[in-house]
Amino acid sequence: MSNTEWPLWEVFIRSKQGLNHKHVGSLRAPDATLALENARDVYTRRSEGISIWVVESSNIHATDIDEVAEFFEPSDTKIYRHPTFYEVPEGVKHM
């Protein structure tokens, strides 16, 4: 990175009340204030958002792609966490 290059920021946008912020992409900016303004200009030119989060990309920690299988194994092997695992006699209602 040259010394004039700005840090990379990840942009998250809430499109309307009641919905989560969602990752939409990234951009470069010298600080958080300008990252928010740039995010507005780059990602919300057509009323796509009512709230923006920006996070410096270097602050994002992610799961290791090479360990995905082991990492998520506990959740894949517990089928009894799903309602369809259980048998209920016919005629039982509201369950």
Add this chain to the structure above:
Amino acid sequence: MTLAEQEKRFQEKIDNEIKIEPNDWMPDAYRQTLIRQISQHAHSEVVGMLPEGNWITRAPNLRRKAVLLAKVQDEAGHGLYLYSATETLGADREQTIDDLHSGKAKYSSIFNYPALTWADIGAIGWLVDGAAIMNQVALCRTSYGPYARAMVKICKEESFHQRQGYESLMVLCNGTPQQKAMAQDALNRFWWPALMMFGPNDAESTHSEQSINWKIKRFTNDELRQSFVDATVPQAEILGLTIPDPNLKWNEERGHYDFSEINWDEFWQVVKGNGPCNKERIEARVKAKQNGLWVREAANAYAKKRAMKKSA
């Protein structure tokens, strides 16, 4: 896992329509092809602002001026989404831009043609954005996730680009004979360069086959070019303009329009840097980067100073 196994797993994902995401394993050639294609696409968006930006101050009325400003601003945004996508592949953003400036990286040749009259701005929206959309709609299903997502957003935004151009030409075509002649002249000059936007014939296209296997490309150059001609000819008829091709004819049997061979000498001349505006376009971009240097430095200095104050 051996390289062959990794490659096999990768191709299986592609074949099963599973998108490839930034941290996934991918063959180096897939990564390099994408960096080349996406950065080229980004450069085209950015250089594409130049011929149109030149007309903002001379738009015939406030409505057209506001529209043109919004369109040019969109192109800047599209360039930025795409540079972001190249960064997810590990490309250095500044390096890709420097490659444009040194002539190492290409951009769409269409922007090496000048916009001489106001009608050209209409023709660019209608034909150039129309051709770009034809290409980009196909890319919404490209195999690399960040590229596909950028394309979806770009396509949503670009449909207005084409419509505003068509509408603007419609006004000229319903105007005075001189205005209509100006529209016809713009079509005469932009028709062939627009068809060249789809690139060389399939037989000559070096990257096509591998890109289709990797589902980076979903249709070949010639397929997309044919779709564009088929969609555009009826639109010209409604404008009352004549497509400058004596061999253009509906082919009942094929269910497509036949059209003349493209002047490939001209195509390769422009690609190689000898088009009417190649030099001017690159000079404008280099100058913009140089002239903006103090702004980038000042913004960095300001950010540093504020961070220091905060921690003090």
